[in-house]
Amino acid sequence: MRIPILSLLICLALAATGCRTTPSPDALQPLAANEAVQAATLSILALPIAASLYMAGVRPPKGPPILATGSEAEIQAAGVADARADAAKGRPRVCHAGGYAAGPVGVPPEHLYLVKALPKVSLPVGCTAPFARQAVLYAEAYNKEILQHLLHQ
Numbered sequence: 001m002r003i004p005i006l007s008l009l010i011c012l013a014l015a016a017t018g019c020r021t022t023p024s025p026d027a028l029q030p031l032a033a034n035e036a037v038q039a040a041t042l043s044i045l046a047l048p049i050a051a052s053l054y055m056a057g058v059r060p061p062k063g064p065p066i067l068a069t070g071s072e073a074e075i076q077a078a079g080v081a082d083a084r085a086d087a088a089k090g091r092p093r094v095c096h097a098g099g100y101a102a103g104p105v106g107v108p109p110e111h112l113y114l115v116k117a118l119p120k121v122s123l124p125v126g127c128t129a130p131f132a133r134q135a136v137l138y139a140e141a142y143n144k145e146i147l148q149h150l151l152h153q
Contacts (some may be wrong), residue, residue: 018061063123067134075134079141080130082121094118094146095139099127107147114141114150 066078079095086092094115096102102125104115121142123135 007067013089062129063121063131063135064138067124067131067138070134072134072137075137076141079138080145083142083145083149087146092118092146092149093121095121095123095135095142097123097125097132097139099132100125104139104143105136106143111147111151118146 064078064082066075069080083092094104094107097105107115121139123139124131125135126132129135142149
């Protein structure tokens, strides 16, 4: 199955480069079986595919990759773990998340002065941002952990 698909990709690549006589996929079977040709063909085709996906707006989510793949518990655990790691390095940050009025979720108003000057963790923000709900979960867990660290310093 892999070889016929690769043969078809080679045909498409040859046609895209302006080759006027594109061989049939059957004629390319021996060529497609060569691993070096497979790697070269896939590398040639990967760049235009990645560029077209980027131009179409298909981008990886802003923030930690766990936002796209994790359950609620996994996202919260990642927030806590990341906060502890940042605190241990002596570089605490604050997460802003939410919809229209994004802010440091999980930080009570009386403690905002503690996080006001901290650098921000880059997370999806806004009503229509992909993974915004997951970002709120992560931010709340992260901020609560960082706040505990700051209060007990």
